[in-house]
Amino acid sequence: MVRRARSADEAVTALNDSLHQVAGIAGVISEIASQTRMLALNATIEAARAGAAASAARCPAARRSRWATRCRPR
Secondary structure, eight states: OHHHHHHHHHHHHHHHHHHHHHHHHHHHHHHHHHHHHHHHHHHHHHHHHHGGGGHHHHHHHHHHHHHHHHHSOO
């Protein structure tokens, strides 16, 4: 009985460690998505300032913005 309790405790400890790693990775992904949204916003602002000559820059900025929105944690 004691062996089973120790085994269960070790399994729970390993699971807890794994969950902390996953949470850390999710945090990094969230930060990258946030920075990507900021870059897309900056690119859109710069394209708007540049006017018609920058219309080609708006399309990639919109794609980055849509990608960042899809990557946002739920």
